[in-house]
Amino acid sequence: xxxxxxxxxxxRVMIYLASLPEGSTVRQSQMSRATEVSGHFLSKVLxxxxxxxxxxxxxxxxxxxxxxxxxxxxxxxxxxxxxEGPVRLNQCIEEGPSCQRKAWCPAHxxxxxxxxxxxxxxxxxxxxGLASQAKGMSCQLHDKTVWITGxxxxxxxx
Amino acid sequence: xxxxxxxxxxxRVMIYLASLPEGSTVRQSQMSRATEVSGHFLSKVLxxxxxxxxxxxxxxxxxxxxxxxxxxxxxxxxxxxxxEGPVRLNQCIEEGPSCQRKAWCPAHxxxxxxxxxxxxxxxxxxxxGLASQAKGMSCQLHDKTVWITGxxxxxxxx
Numbered sequence: 571x572x573x574x575x576x577x578x579x580x581x582r583v584m585i586y587l588a589s590l591p592e593g594s595t596v597r598q599s600q601m602s603r604a605t606e607v608s609g610h611f612l613s614k615v616l617x618x619x620x621x622x623x624x625x626x627x628x629x630x631x632x633x634x635x636x637x638x639x640x641x642x643x644x645x646x647x648x649x650x651x652x653x654e655g656p657v658r659l660n661q662c663i664e665e666g667p668s669c670q671r672k673a674w675c676p677a678h679x680x681x682x683x684x685x686x687x688x689x690x691x692x693x694x695x696x697x698x699g700l701a702s703q704a705k706g707m708s709c710q711l712h713d714k715t716v717w718i719t720g721x722x723x724x725x726x727x728x
Numbered sequence: 729x730x731x732x733x734x735x736x737x738x739x740r741v742m743i744y745l746a747s748l749p750e751g752s753t754v755r756q757s758q759m760s761r762a763t764e765v766s767g768h769f770l771s772k773v774l775x776x777x778x779x780x781x782x783x784x785x786x787x788x789x790x791x792x793x794x795x796x797x798x799x800x801x802x803x804x805x806x807x808x809x810x811x812e813g814p815v816r817l818n819q820c821i822e823e824g825p826s827c828q829r830k831a832w833c834p835a836h837x838x839x840x841x842x843x844x845x846x847x848x849x850x851x852x853x854x855x856x857g858l859a860s861q862a863k864g865m866s867c868q869l870h871d872k873t874v875w876i877t878g879x880x881x882x883x884x885x886x
Contacts, residue, residue: 571729571730571731571817572817572819582833654729658730676743676861677739677740677743680853681731683849684846684849687846688729691842700835
C-alpha cells in the first residue's frame, strides 16, 4: 500500500513545472537536475505525464516540457492516478463484480471509507498550492534552492 | 497503492475467527470453506498471522487456529500491518533519512496527512465490530451464511 517511485517522481516534475512562470518549457536535462531524477527513469515518467495530458512536449529549439493545463486545476490525486490508474485501496472497491463478497462483507465499507479519506486529502492538494509552498521553503533553505535556480536556468518562458 | 491479496485474505480470516464463540479453534479446511481462500495461499496467510501473534496454532485432535487476543483489541490496521509491515504511503514517510528532500518538499506533508487519514480509518475498525456486522449481514442474506454455518460446523469451542 505505497505509491510507486514513478508517482513520486511525477509529483516532483509537476510541482517543479508549476513553480515556474506560466508557459515555461523546460528541457529534460534541466528537469533531471531540478527533480533529482535520472534521465532514463525521468523519460518514462515524462512520457506517461504527456499521455495523461498533464504536460505537453514541444520539439525543436526552445522546446521541452510544459504544463498542459493551469497548475491550480491539477491535484496530487490527478498526478498519482495518471501514473497508477484509479486509486483502489482494495480490489473490491472497483466497480462491477470485483468480489462476490462485497455486498455483505463488513470490511468492504471500511476499505471504501479509507479510500475516500485518502482521495480527499490528495485531491485537495493542487500543484499550484504545492509549488507556492516549495518556493517559500527553498527560499528559507539556501542550500536547497534547486526549484528557484531551476526557474532561472535552462527554461524558456514565453 | 493497494493492499495485497494476502492482506485481504488475512482480514477475512480474522473477521471469521472473531465471529465465532470466544476460544473457538478452527481447522484449516473449515477456514478455507468459510473464507473462500484456497489451501496453499491460506496456509501462508495463517503462518504470517501466527508469526504476528494475531492468531495461535494448536496441534493435535481438536486443534486448529484461534485468535490469540480478544477481537475487540485488534484493528483492521493491525491485520494489514501484520501482513505488509508498517503502512507507508510513500517511502519518504519512513523515519530517518529516507529522502533528502523531505525537510523542504511540500508534497511530504500531504503524504503524511493522507497516511494519517487512512491509518485513522483502518485503526478504528476492530475485528469484533466487523464480525458483529458480518453476523447481521449474513443473517439477512440467507444465501451467504457462510460465517454463520461456519460457527456450527468444524470448529471446537472451548
